[in-house]
Structures are given as C-alpha cells and as structure tokens.
Amino acid sequence: MTSSVLPVAPTRGRLRPLGLDEVRITGGFWARRRHTNTTATLGHCRDWMDRVGWTGNFRAAAEGRIERDRRGREFADSEIYKLLEAMAWEAANGGGTPLDTGITALTDLVAPAQDPDGYLSTAFGRPGQPARYSDLEEGHELYCQGHLIQAGVAQARARGEGELAKIAQRAADHVCSTFGPGGIESFCGHPQIESALVELARLTGRQRYLDQAALFVERRGHGTLTEGEFGAAYFQDDVPVRRATVLRGHAVRALYLAAGAVDVAVETGDEELLAAVVRQWEATVARRTYLTGGMGSHHRDESFGTDFVLPPDRAYSETCAGVASVMLAWRLLLATGEPRFADLVERTLFNVVATSPAEDGRSFFYANTLHRRHRGSAPRPDVDSPRADSGLRAPWFAVSCCPTNVARTLAQLPAYLATADDEGVQLHQYADADLATTLTGGRGVALRIRTDYPSDGGVTVRVGRSPADPWTLSLRVPAWAAGAPAWLTDPDGIRRPVAPGTATVTRVFRPGDELRLELPVAPRWIHADPRIDAVRGTVAVQRGPLVYCAESVDLPEGHDVDAVRVDTSVAPEDGPSGGGPEGAVVVAGEVAVRAGRGEAPWPYAPLEEHGEQRPADPAGIVLVPYHSWADRGPSTMRVWLPTGEAE
Amino acid sequence: MTSSVLPVAPTRGRLRPLGLDEVRITGGFWARRRHTNTTATLGHCRDWMDRVGWTGNFRAAAEGRIERDRRGREFADSEIYKLLEAMAWEAANGGGTPLDTGITALTDLVAPAQDPDGYLSTAFGRPGQPARYSDLEEGHELYCQGHLIQAGVAQARARGEGELAKIAQRAADHVCSTFGPGGIESFCGHPQIESALVELARLTGRQRYLDQAALFVERRGHGTLTEGEFGAAYFQDDVPVRRATVLRGHAVRALYLAAGAVDVAVETGDEELLAAVVRQWEATVARRTYLTGGMGSHHRDESFGTDFVLPPDRAYSETCAGVASVMLAWRLLLATGEPRFADLVERTLFNVVATSPAEDGRSFFYANTLHRRHRGSAPRPDVDSPRADSGLRAPWFAVSCCPTNVARTLAQLPAYLATADDEGVQLHQYADADLATTLTGGRGVALRIRTDYPSDGGVTVRVGRSPADPWTLSLRVPAWAAGAPAWLTDPDGIRRPVAPGTATVTRVFRPGDELRLELPVAPRWIHADPRIDAVRGTVAVQRGPLVYCAESVDLPEGHDVDAVRVDTSVAPEDGPSGGGPEGAVVVAGEVAVRAGRGEAPWPYAPLEEHGEQRPADPAGIVLVPYHSWADRGPSTMRVWLPTGEAE
Structure with a gap:
C-alpha cells in the first residue's frame, strides 16, 4: 500500500500521504514555480556552490588539504545535501536522466570525504581542524549529517537504493554509535537530524535510528549545551519538548525540532509528546505568527519574539522558518487529520515560500519583512549578499540556506496536495x-x-x-x-x-x-488582534490565501507607502483585468501629501497640535500579491495599511 | 579665565563651559543620583571589575602571563579607564581623599602594563596574542587607549598633572607616531579616541594630538575597514563625515564619531565640518530618535534604524548611546549656543541616563525599551547578564559599558548646567x-x-x-x-x-x-508623527521633561499593560500627593477585559468580525516616570498607550 516516493512516510497516523508517483501538478501557480525550480534554481545552486567553494570542500577533504582550503561556514556541507535532496525529488517527479547524472556527480564528490567509521564533515575532525563534536552548540556536524541522511532517504525513495543512501546510512550508524546509549550524552545545537533519522528508520525498518532520534528529542531542554549570548532557549535547551507550551528561540531550530518530535511521537505511539507539540503549535500560531504565516520576528537571534511582538518593520520571517513551518504542519496534518494544519501550510506556501524566489528562480529573499521603508539597492551579483536587510532578492548568501530549502520544498510539493x-x-x-x-x-x-x-x-x-x-x-x-x-x-x-x-x-x-x-476569493479587509501593537490602526487585504501589499511602484511618482491611507468603509475590489500588475486589487483610499513633510525638527508633539494636511490622489490604491513584491525593482512596501486620514 | 576642571574645554565657540569647581549641584533629582554614584556605583564597578578579572588583566600583562589568563572582551581595558575618569571628576566635585587613593591604586595597576613605546593594551601585541592593530575593525585598541587618554585628561584637570596623565600622554604619542603621516593609514572601528585626542590637545596645547584626531575623522568614510556582517555603515566607513546627511550604523560609534568631529571642527575653525554634523544631528533627531531621547532601534547590530523605524517593542535605545548623545549635544551647544541642543541633553538625561541605574546604583539597564510585554526575571547576581533582553536591571554585563558610562556622566553633570x-x-x-x-x-x-x-x-x-x-x-x-x-x-x-x-x-x-x-510641567498627551508606524493609534504622556509609562504593578491584579486604553478627551492629571507611587500621573481610561482573551486560534480576522468586549475598571490609570520603571520588581510596561475602546 505504501508508495515508494514519499517525502514523509509515517507508519501510522490519521492520514496516509501520497507519493510523488501518485500526484502530479500539471499547471497553474505552482507548476510555473516548479518548472523554474527544475530548469533554473537547481543549476543556479550548483553553480554557486562550485563558485564559492562549498563543493570544493569535499575534494579538498579527500585530498588532505581541507584545513587550509576550506571555504564557507561550518554548515556549508548541508547545502550540497539539501540540493541532492531537491534533485532526488525532482528526479522522481519526472526530471529524468540529467538530474540522475547530476546526483551521481555530487555523490561521487561527497563519497571520498567520508571517514571509514561513517563520520562525514569537511569542517571538523581532520588534522588542523577542531575535533569532532567539540562544538555541539554551533558546529552543526549532526545537522549536516542529518541533511545527508535526509538526502539519502530521498534518493532511495526516488530511485531505489543507491550510493548516496549507503553513505547516509553509514553516517547514521556512526551517529548512533557515537551518541547512543553509553556514548556522548548530548545533541546538536541545530535540530534537523531527528526527523532525518526517523525517516531513515521508516525506510530501513531499523529501530536503532528511531531510538536515536527519540534520544535526541528527550535529551533537549535540560541545560546540557553551553549557553551562549542568546541563552538556552535559543537552541530549545531550556525546557524539555514534552513540557514546553510554545515555540521559542531560534525559529528554524524550534520548528525542525518540533517536526522531529512529531515524527518520534507518531512512530513510538507517544500521545503525550504529540499533544505537547500540538499545544506549542497552537500557541505559536495564535500569538507568534505573521499574517503571511511567517515566523520569527527578531533579527538579532533569528528567534520568535514573545507573544504578539510581531512588528512588520524589519520582520525577520526567515524563508527557512516558513519551510520548517510547512514541514511541521504537514506532519501534524498526517498525524491528526485536522484541516487547520493544512490551512497554515497553504498560507505559508503562498506568502513565504512563494515570496522568496524571484520569478526566474535565481535570486531569493532570506528574510521576508512585511514593511519596507526605503528602496533597496540591487545586491552586487558577484558577492555574498547580506542576508537580512536587502530590499531586493539576492542570488546567494554567505549563509545560503534558503535557496536549497525552497528548492527541496518545491520539489516535494505535489505530495502535499x-x-x-x-x-x-x-x-x-x-x-x-x-x-x-x-x-x-x-x-x-x-x-x-x-x-x-x-x-x-x-x-x-x-x-x-x-x-x-x-x-x-x-x-x-x-x-x-x-x-x-x-x-x-x-x-x-x-x-x-x-x-x-x-x-x-x-x-x-x-x-x-x-x-x-x-471558494470565496473576493478580497477582504483583515484586521489584527489589538495586542499586536505594531499594526494598530492599520488593516491588511487578503484575497483567498494571498496576502496583499502596497508597493511604491504602483503609487504616484515620488510617493512612498508611508503616505497611503485606506478607507475600509468600501470593500476592496479586484483590479481591472488586462491593465495593471497581475492579480492586483484596488482599495479605496488616498495617497496623502503631508504639508511640510520631513521638516518637523522633532517628531513628537502635544496632541492639540496637528500639522496641516491635505488629501491628494483620491483614486483607488493598487495592491499586489505580497509574494510578487520587489519583482519590479527597488520599492517601498507595506502589508498593513493605515486607516483614516493622515494626521 | 578658563577653569581648571572642565570635562570639555573648547578654545573657541559660542559659549564658554563652566568647570566642576564653578558649579555644584546641592540638592534634588540629580544630587540624589550623584550621591549614589559616589557612594555606591564607583565601588560597585571596581568590585565587579576585580571579580570578573578585568583589573587582573593588567597584573597578568605586567607579569607576562596575559595570553593565558586574560579575561573579558577585547575592550575590557576601557572600563578601568572610564571608571578612572568618573573617579577623577568626582574627586574634583569634592569626593576627596578616598577617591584619590582609589585613582592611585588603579593607576599603579595600569602603569606597568604600558609598553616602553607607550602602547597599552592587555589584549594585543604580546607573545601569544594577536599582533598590534591586526583587527582595527573590532579590536578596540585605539578605543581603549582613547579612554585612557580621556581619563588622563580628567585626572590632570581634576588634580593637576599626575601619573595617569603621563601614561595617557605616552599612549597618545605612540598613537600619533603609529597612525600619523607616514604611519598606518587607518583608524579604529569604534570611534572614541578622536574626542580624547582633541581634549589632550586642549590640555597640553600640543597641535600633534589635534592633527591626529582630524586625520582619524577625515580618513573615515572611504571604505578602508574590512566590511563585516553589518556593512561599512556599521562603523561609519561608508560616507565621509563631512558628506553624511544623517547618523547611521552602530549608534554609539556614530555618536562618538560625531562628537569627535565637532571637537575637531571647533578647534580647527572648520565651519563646513561643524555644519555637516549639525545637519546629521537634525535629521537624526527628527526621524531616528525615541520620545525618551533614546537612539538606536536595532538589537542585531545596535544600530540606528532607517527613518521613522522606532518600534517601542524591544527598542534598543542603548544607555551608552544616550551618554554619547549627551556628549554630542553638549558640544554642539557650546559651539552654537542654540537651546535645542540643551533640550535634547535634558530629555536624554532624564529619560535614558537616569533610567539605566537602579535607585541603589548597583544595577543597570543596558538597553531601554519603551514597551515591555512580559515580566522579566531577576538576573542571577553571580553571572554576567544578557545585556539586552532583561526586564530588570542587572549588576554587570559581559559587555559592561553602561555602568561606567553612567558613572562618568553623572560625575561631570554639574558642568552641563x-x-x-x-x-x-x-x-x-x-x-x-x-x-x-x-x-x-x-x-x-x-x-x-x-x-x-x-x-x-x-x-x-x-x-x-x-x-x-x-x-x-x-x-x-x-x-x-x-x-x-x-x-x-x-x-x-x-x-x-x-x-x-x-x-x-x-x-x-x-x-x-x-x-x-x-515652567508648565502639567502632564500632557503627546502624539507621534504618523510615519512612526509602530505607535499609530497610541499616545504618550510627558510631564515637563519626563516621559511617563504605564506599569503592570499599578494595574488591577492579573492585568498587563496590553489591556490599557486611554481617553485623550480628558487631560492627564497629577496623582494625589502622599498616595501612590512617587511622581505619578493619572489618566482617564480603562483596563479592558477581552472576552475569550488569548483563545483566538488565529490573531487576524476579517474586519467585520470583532470579538465581544467589555470595559472594566473605568477608574483612572496610574502612570509613573519612565526612569523609575522596574524599580518595584518585574513588570510589564509601556510608554505609548492605545487610545479608544478595546477592539
């Protein structure tokens, strides 16, 4: 009964997933993006990884010159594995021979770097490098090997047992020997290997991998790791998973851990653990999630804020947290059958995952702010771009986790339908x-x-x-x-x-x-819980699952989005077809002209003093789908639109 | 005519400062804080520096075991110097013999660590340490030596020439030899030495120090330093000082640099440079400053945000940026005589500098948020506290710049009157x-x-x-x-x-x-420019120079500040004397009880759907001076108060 090409393959649960050999997307919004993924993004990622030397690290490791020549951050290996995973799913989707050839080439590169005992890292363990597992907090060794395992599972499911799957299983055996009972009683600062090990257990039927994943989940939350600048919550070592009430700390870490905990709970029949994650998800969605489905509001530590701290300015809303949230919600949907999890999958796919890549699949948003106040400048194409503060998508990043994460998500998307x-x-x-x-x-x-x-x-x-x-x-x-x-x-x-x-x-x-x-996809005004203080006095527009935004390129010349005021007494309407940007919505409002704008020496005044105002451009204001913002060059942008007259 | 005890002693300018021997504060708000500074904070700082090993670094350096034993960050030396500066000003204020003894003891500790050529750092240059000036971006060597020079100037002004002043001058001579014409054509990633060198030039009459300061100012802004994660703007190496239009990047660095540039401009008669800094100050105050006078909204890089990005949630508003802003505004006041600079000095002193230290002078806010949404827990007294995210003042920090910065500011405060x-x-x-x-x-x-x-x-x-x-x-x-x-x-x-x-x-x-x-100190409602989106639909209360806040300890049991709604049709009033917290103001409003509060599974809803609401506690709401918040234990707090009914 089970299909052979399942991204997530629980042996029990309320719903049975369908494989990539059972569902094909044949047209429309996602087919276009999936086509771009196969024809552009996968090659783009491979080219960049060659260029910045991350593929070369494996060669250098095999040739014994890694301590001198290694390039990139400590987790660079994982990008090769994520690309391999994406290629494997796309191969199963009909990508065919060129992808298989590419997978073989990358596998041949990776294989010689594996140590005889299965350990695989280009950043640790060799002469002149830090010792194996000497920095569990930030070293990402288990994270990287987890992605290797995940890629091996994908390859095995997509194409049957192969070399990559064997490498992955050797790495998993090494991990279980090293961190199993009697071994190192710790875990990786960045969760990821938990879900990968469960998937490998599902693939191979070997209990050892599931046991190790369960151990990693249970060890967390007891203050084992050395606290860094951001405290134990940063890597979820503050409270055990089954006792926590909300997701907190680094958003991607928190979401990957929760996904792995669901996998463990499902396979071990641990209803308490599953209920704990459901509870955390509920609180996180109710209080710590942007309208887009984006998660994580802090730039500094890439973390969830506290309840209702969801400023649209500089919202972090990391693309990878969107990917991770989809992973978690999908697992909860399979486990429970409840449509609320599919609701969040949809919202996050359309407004976070679809927002990151440019139309050509060759540049990406790392963070997904809901309010951009100044026009960005184009990232230089020849350098690693600053990850979080660009108003335009960038081709690559020093920490370039999003391109391959988007790629592997789009590659497995048919399975989520x-x-x-x-x-x-x-x-x-x-x-x-x-x-x-x-x-x-x-x-x-x-x-x-x-x-x-x-x-x-x-x-x-x-x-x-x-x-x-x-x-x-x-x-x-x-x-x-x-x-x-x-x-x-x-x-x-x-x-x-x-x-x-x-x-x-x-x-x-x-x-x-x-x-x-x-389904009633007519555009509607949306307002926020008043405890989300940062969007008080504003509304947003949603049309079906799509969140909309105002972008300066659609405003009269010389105006920025800070001048927009909308009139919510009039319902938003679809823009005229044929004219204006694709999918546009028009709302009533004005683009204010503030008298003496920018000239007040101090921006605070007693309430009785108001500057002189006059309205201008009483015509409707064009909004575009949020996922398409910045597609037309540098702009200012906002999702939450002020109501009432300009003050 | 010039006084002997001047913290800042320009040789020209519109106004002549008065020395600490000409003005004494004899009572009231600042006298209490100055008394605490002398009797508690200075000793507290010395005790902590002994405890965390920063004073010990000098001993270790003199004894040749520093590469093994050094403690603290690369800029730890500067804290000893800032404490010495504070002690010198307080000695001039009448602190007397115990302070002089303390200064001598610290000077005796520092002196043997100075190299024969005048260089002084416990972090660089010795065997086993990084080479001198090998990390100008983040090494802080010139920053530290700048604080040493500043301390030497203070000591000389307060007590006449002494050993510390000689050490300082030797360090300055080394700096000029090393970074002067023909030397290293670069500068320190963290400005500070610029103003210190000008002050030393003023003290000694030696042109060489002024020339070096001018060189450091002029070299900046040409992309000399290696860009790090935060770009060249982080250390103001993006645009030359005389061409910049607004302060940007790391707030303390930007403000220290601007203060040094004013010093250089005044001494060299460079009207263009002075006008450039005035222009930057104007734009920064108009668009990048909190109501409290606080500057810098970003946690991640401790930087100014872009225009009008001033979210009260997690406002960074670093205490040291407040100190630096006072330094800058004071210099501009002396140069121009314009009262607007004294206005900002006042606002910042009462609402940032006075906010940082606890009443007992033994714990400090590092950052000064304008909205605290969850009660903090007390920092453990025995560990370095996380600097930016505590709801309570902490006794010390791994990066502990604020205690000594507050101390040296309070010590020289009489001179600002x-x-x-x-x-x-x-x-x-x-x-x-x-x-x-x-x-x-x-x-x-x-x-x-x-x-x-x-x-x-x-x-x-x-x-x-x-x-x-x-x-x-x-x-x-x-x-x-x-x-x-x-x-x-x-x-x-x-x-x-x-x-x-x-x-x-x-x-x-x-x-x-x-x-x-x-002066009309009756409390008044204040509203913000609507471009400060994050406080839309809210008002604040100011009473004279004091900004007020609502704090949960003054609300009915079990309520947080998110439930406060104020009615601006009624003017705020002074609280009844004798009852309630000191200096309280009472405003009309309610503490809302939201039906089903916290139970909505998703915090966004179409506009037509409003949750059921009922008002409660229609009595007035007590506000307290912002500088006193968290004095009564963990609380939630907000400066900007929502208007209208709870939605």
Whole structure:
C-alpha cells in the first residue's frame, strides 16, 4: 500500500500521504514555480556552490588539504545535501536522466570525504581542524549529517537504493554509535537530524535510528549545551519538548525540532509528546505568527519574539522558518487529520515560500519583512549578499540556506496536495493536478483537478477511475473563507453551502463524475488582534490565501507607502483585468501629501497640535500579491495599511 | 579665565563651559543620583571589575602571563579607564581623599602594563596574542587607549598633572607616531579616541594630538575597514563625515564619531565640518530618535534604524548611546549656543541616563525599551547578564559599558548646567545648584538656583555676587513647554510670558536679587508623527521633561499593560500627593477585559468580525516616570498607550 516516493512516510497516523508517483501538478501557480525550480534554481545552486567553494570542500577533504582550503561556514556541507535532496525529488517527479547524472556527480564528490567509521564533515575532525563534536552548540556536524541522511532517504525513495543512501546510512550508524546509549550524552545545537533519522528508520525498518532520534528529542531542554549570548532557549535547551507550551528561540531550530518530535511521537505511539507539540503549535500560531504565516520576528537571534511582538518593520520571517513551518504542519496534518494544519501550510506556501524566489528562480529573499521603508539597492551579483536587510532578492548568501530549502520544498510539493485513508481521498491544497492512488482493498482511484486557484476560487474535481463501492472525497474549505459563502456541487448537480473545515461527499463515484468547489476569493479587509501593537490602526487585504501589499511602484511618482491611507468603509475590489500588475486589487483610499513633510525638527508633539494636511490622489490604491513584491525593482512596501486620514 | 576642571574645554565657540569647581549641584533629582554614584556605583564597578578579572588583566600583562589568563572582551581595558575618569571628576566635585587613593591604586595597576613605546593594551601585541592593530575593525585598541587618554585628561584637570596623565600622554604619542603621516593609514572601528585626542590637545596645547584626531575623522568614510556582517555603515566607513546627511550604523560609534568631529571642527575653525554634523544631528533627531531621547532601534547590530523605524517593542535605545548623545549635544551647544541642543541633553538625561541605574546604583539597564510585554526575571547576581533582553536591571554585563558610562556622566553633570559668554551667564539645566564664575573683565558672579524641578516647574535664581555693570542672565525655556504658558519674573517683580528658546534679563544685578522662572510641567498627551508606524493609534504622556509609562504593578491584579486604553478627551492629571507611587500621573481610561482573551486560534480576522468586549475598571490609570520603571520588581510596561475602546 505504501508508495515508494514519499517525502514523509509515517507508519501510522490519521492520514496516509501520497507519493510523488501518485500526484502530479500539471499547471497553474505552482507548476510555473516548479518548472523554474527544475530548469533554473537547481543549476543556479550548483553553480554557486562550485563558485564559492562549498563543493570544493569535499575534494579538498579527500585530498588532505581541507584545513587550509576550506571555504564557507561550518554548515556549508548541508547545502550540497539539501540540493541532492531537491534533485532526488525532482528526479522522481519526472526530471529524468540529467538530474540522475547530476546526483551521481555530487555523490561521487561527497563519497571520498567520508571517514571509514561513517563520520562525514569537511569542517571538523581532520588534522588542523577542531575535533569532532567539540562544538555541539554551533558546529552543526549532526545537522549536516542529518541533511545527508535526509538526502539519502530521498534518493532511495526516488530511485531505489543507491550510493548516496549507503553513505547516509553509514553516517547514521556512526551517529548512533557515537551518541547512543553509553556514548556522548548530548545533541546538536541545530535540530534537523531527528526527523532525518526517523525517516531513515521508516525506510530501513531499523529501530536503532528511531531510538536515536527519540534520544535526541528527550535529551533537549535540560541545560546540557553551553549557553551562549542568546541563552538556552535559543537552541530549545531550556525546557524539555514534552513540557514546553510554545515555540521559542531560534525559529528554524524550534520548528525542525518540533517536526522531529512529531515524527518520534507518531512512530513510538507517544500521545503525550504529540499533544505537547500540538499545544506549542497552537500557541505559536495564535500569538507568534505573521499574517503571511511567517515566523520569527527578531533579527538579532533569528528567534520568535514573545507573544504578539510581531512588528512588520524589519520582520525577520526567515524563508527557512516558513519551510520548517510547512514541514511541521504537514506532519501534524498526517498525524491528526485536522484541516487547520493544512490551512497554515497553504498560507505559508503562498506568502513565504512563494515570496522568496524571484520569478526566474535565481535570486531569493532570506528574510521576508512585511514593511519596507526605503528602496533597496540591487545586491552586487558577484558577492555574498547580506542576508537580512536587502530590499531586493539576492542570488546567494554567505549563509545560503534558503535557496536549497525552497528548492527541496518545491520539489516535494505535489505530495502535499492530497492524502488517503480507509474512507477515501482528502484534498488539502488546490492546484491543477492529476492524482492516482489505491485505496484499501486495492480499489484504484484517479482524479483530475482543474482550477485557476488562487486567482479563481473554483475547483473542479473529475473522477477518472473509481471502485464500484462508495468512498468519501474530502475537500478542505480554508479557514480564510469564514464569513463568506463557499459552495460544493456534487456529481448530481446539487449545490450546498460548505463551512470552513472539511466538506465531504460519500457515494459511489463513476468515471466522468465531477464535483465543483467554489471558494470565496473576493478580497477582504483583515484586521489584527489589538495586542499586536505594531499594526494598530492599520488593516491588511487578503484575497483567498494571498496576502496583499502596497508597493511604491504602483503609487504616484515620488510617493512612498508611508503616505497611503485606506478607507475600509468600501470593500476592496479586484483590479481591472488586462491593465495593471497581475492579480492586483484596488482599495479605496488616498495617497496623502503631508504639508511640510520631513521638516518637523522633532517628531513628537502635544496632541492639540496637528500639522496641516491635505488629501491628494483620491483614486483607488493598487495592491499586489505580497509574494510578487520587489519583482519590479527597488520599492517601498507595506502589508498593513493605515486607516483614516493622515494626521 | 578658563577653569581648571572642565570635562570639555573648547578654545573657541559660542559659549564658554563652566568647570566642576564653578558649579555644584546641592540638592534634588540629580544630587540624589550623584550621591549614589559616589557612594555606591564607583565601588560597585571596581568590585565587579576585580571579580570578573578585568583589573587582573593588567597584573597578568605586567607579569607576562596575559595570553593565558586574560579575561573579558577585547575592550575590557576601557572600563578601568572610564571608571578612572568618573573617579577623577568626582574627586574634583569634592569626593576627596578616598577617591584619590582609589585613582592611585588603579593607576599603579595600569602603569606597568604600558609598553616602553607607550602602547597599552592587555589584549594585543604580546607573545601569544594577536599582533598590534591586526583587527582595527573590532579590536578596540585605539578605543581603549582613547579612554585612557580621556581619563588622563580628567585626572590632570581634576588634580593637576599626575601619573595617569603621563601614561595617557605616552599612549597618545605612540598613537600619533603609529597612525600619523607616514604611519598606518587607518583608524579604529569604534570611534572614541578622536574626542580624547582633541581634549589632550586642549590640555597640553600640543597641535600633534589635534592633527591626529582630524586625520582619524577625515580618513573615515572611504571604505578602508574590512566590511563585516553589518556593512561599512556599521562603523561609519561608508560616507565621509563631512558628506553624511544623517547618523547611521552602530549608534554609539556614530555618536562618538560625531562628537569627535565637532571637537575637531571647533578647534580647527572648520565651519563646513561643524555644519555637516549639525545637519546629521537634525535629521537624526527628527526621524531616528525615541520620545525618551533614546537612539538606536536595532538589537542585531545596535544600530540606528532607517527613518521613522522606532518600534517601542524591544527598542534598543542603548544607555551608552544616550551618554554619547549627551556628549554630542553638549558640544554642539557650546559651539552654537542654540537651546535645542540643551533640550535634547535634558530629555536624554532624564529619560535614558537616569533610567539605566537602579535607585541603589548597583544595577543597570543596558538597553531601554519603551514597551515591555512580559515580566522579566531577576538576573542571577553571580553571572554576567544578557545585556539586552532583561526586564530588570542587572549588576554587570559581559559587555559592561553602561555602568561606567553612567558613572562618568553623572560625575561631570554639574558642568552641563550652565555656561558663560561675554554677555553673561546661561542656565541650560535646572537643579538646586550654586554657581560662581568670573565674567570677562574679572567681573565675579555668584548665583544660587533653587527648585524642585522636574517635580515642580518653578526655578528661583538668587544673585549672590554681581559686578556693578549690567550683564545678561539667560534661561532656557524648554521646547517641551510649547503651547503652554511659561513665565519669568524679574527682580523688580515684573512677570512676563516667555516662549520656548532663551529668555534673557539684562540689567545691573545686585546681591539678593531674585528671578523666578515658571515652567508648565502639567502632564500632557503627546502624539507621534504618523510615519512612526509602530505607535499609530497610541499616545504618550510627558510631564515637563519626563516621559511617563504605564506599569503592570499599578494595574488591577492579573492585568498587563496590553489591556490599557486611554481617553485623550480628558487631560492627564497629577496623582494625589502622599498616595501612590512617587511622581505619578493619572489618566482617564480603562483596563479592558477581552472576552475569550488569548483563545483566538488565529490573531487576524476579517474586519467585520470583532470579538465581544467589555470595559472594566473605568477608574483612572496610574502612570509613573519612565526612569523609575522596574524599580518595584518585574513588570510589564509601556510608554505609548492605545487610545479608544478595546477592539
């Protein structure tokens, strides 16, 4: 029953994932991005890694000159592994021979750098380098080997057992020998290996890997690591996973750890651990998440802020935290079947993961601010770009985790669209796609999904193959649709309203049967909990799952987004088709001209003193999907729009 | 004519500073803090420096075991020098023999660590250490030696030439030989030595020190230093000082550099350079300064944000940036005579410098946020505290620049109260004080100032001694008084309204004459330029120069400051005397109870959906002076208060 090409393959849980050989995305928003991923991003990443010397590190290690020649940060190895993982999933998606050749070439580069005992790092352990595991806090050795293991699992699932999978398993055996019972009683400052080890256990059936992952999860939270500048919470060593109430510290670390903890909980039947992560996810989503789904507001330590500290200015909202949040929510969806997890997957994919890469797939946002106040300048193409403070996407970074993380997420995206269970098939994300799977009892089902989502809210599901007995088709009705009508039309043409959550049709389906879901994607004003102080007195616009923003390139010449005031008494409308930027929305408002702007010597005044104001440009204000911002060059941008008159 | 105990002693400029032997603070707000500084803070700093080993570094250096035994960061030496500077000014203030003994003891510790050529650092240059000046970007060698020079100047001014001054001058000679024409054509990543060298030039009359300071100022801004993670702007190496339009990058570095540039401009008569710094100050105050006078909003790189990025959440507003801002504004006041510079000195002293130390002078805020959302826990007294993210003051820090910076500022504070020029005496800051100086022509003037400022707006100036011919007494009327009536009563009892700026009385004064200034310190609502997005929909309260805040300890049990809503249609009032916290103000408003608070699974909702709300506690809300926040234990706190009903 299990498919061979599953990015995440739990042996139990509420829902059964479908493999990349069971679902294909055939058109639309994500197909375009996936095409760019295969044709541009994968090669771009390989070229840059050659250029900055990260691939060369493996050669240098094999040739015994690494301590002199090593390039990049201590976690540079992981980028090669993440690229390998992305290539493996894309190969399974039909990428074919060129990808297989590329994988073989990279594998041949990596292989000779592995030590006889399985240890693999180009940064530690050789003469002239720091000793193995001498810096668990920041050394990233287990993190890197975790990504190697994950890449090996992907390769094995995509193409069957191969050299990369063998290297990965040798590394995993070394890790278990070194950190297992009687070994080093510690763990990596940057979680990641936990979920990789569980996946390897799922692939191989070897309990040892699962046990080691469980050990790593349980060891955390007892103050084992040496506290650095940011305290124990930075690497989640402050509170044990099963006792924590919210995600905290470095966002990517926190989310990877939580994902690994779900994997362990599912495989060991540890309901307490699973419930703890669900609780943490709930609190984090309710209080520590941007409207975009972005997580982590602090630049300094790349961490979650405390509750409701979500300033849109310089929001960090790291791309990799978005990737990690999708990983966590997907695992929770499989474990519980609850559509709220798919809601966050959708929001994060459209507004964080899709925002990072440029249209050409060759530059990336590392951080995803919700308010950009000054135009950025183009990063020089020949240097590593500062990661967090550019108003434009950059081709590469000294810490270049996002390009390969986006690549491996887009590569496995088809697997996030749907699942199956004993009752039938569940559609979680909407895209043009063809799906073919086998339900329990060998009952074959094939579906063809056609939609212009998210531009349009209509989704048609056509049955291509179906068993003769009844089964249930479930469709997620997104939480963002609350308060607006959504409709489901069944194969008999009966149309009924459906509420956010899950809409189901249980019946005998016949080939040619069609269902149609209509989701209310008309743009709507969104306001924030007033405890998010930084966006008080502002509103945002969301259209279906897409968050919108005002961008200076759409304002009258010489105006920045600080001059925008919107009128929420008028509903936002779709922009005229054919004119203006793609997917635009128009809202009522004005672009204020502040008299004496910029001339006040002190920006604070007694309440009774107001500067003279006059409105200008009372025409509508054009907003564009947030994921497309900065596509047209340097701009100022804001998601949260001030209401009322300019003061 | 020049006094012997001047913290800053320009040879030209619009105003002549008065020395610590000419002005004494005799009571009130600052006298209490100065008393604590002398009796507690100085000893506290010395104890901690012994405990963490920073004083021991000098012993280790002299004994040839420094490469093994050195403790603390690369700039730890500077803390000893800053303490020496503070002790010298306090000795001149009447601290007397115990301070002199302490100075001698520390000087004896420092002296043997100086190399024969004058170089002095415990972190560089010895066998096993990095080479001298091998890390100008972050090594802080010139910064440390600059503080040594500054301490030597203070010692010489306070007590006449002594051993410390000789050590300082030898270090300065080494610096000039090494970095002068034909030497290393670079400068220190952290400015500070510029103003110290000018002060040494003023003390000794040696042109060489001034020339070197001017060289350091001019060399900056041409991309000489190696860019680190934060770019060239971080250490102001992006744009030459005389071409820059605003302060940017690391706030303390930017402000120290600007202060040094003013010193150079004044001594060399470089009007262009002076005008450039004035222009940068204007733009910075208008767009990059917190209501408190605090500067620098970024935690990550301790830097200024871009224009109007002034989030109160996690505002960095480093104490040392406040100290540096006072240094800069004081120099600009002396150079130009314009009261706006004294306005910022006042605001920053009361709301940043006074906020940092606890009442007992033994713990400090490193950063000064304007909004604290969760109660802090007490820093462990036995460890270096994380510098930036505590809700309580900490006794010491791994980077412990603020305690000694506060100490040296409080020690020289009397010198900031008044100046003289050919026309007479100018009062800039109001405190109980006695002043005696000699105007041009040997005309002796003595004044006694009595006030409860800032609790009360009344200031009485009584003439003790005066020449027989007319002279002018000038009094600053603070900019914060705009829009409210201020009055000046002359010795004849004639009372007239005075506007913000400078009020003057020119006449023949006789001993016993009294003038009375009445400043409108009634509390007022303050609102911010709407471009400061993060405080939209909120107001603040200021009472005289004091910024106020709401603190959870004054709210009904179980409420945090996020529940406060104020009603600006009612003017704030002084709290009842005798009850409640000292200096409290009461404002109209409510502490909201949000139905279902904390239970919304997602904090964003379409505009039409509002949660049910009910007001509670319609009684007034107590506010306390910002400088006193957290004095009563862990609390939540906010300066900017939401208006209107809870949503």
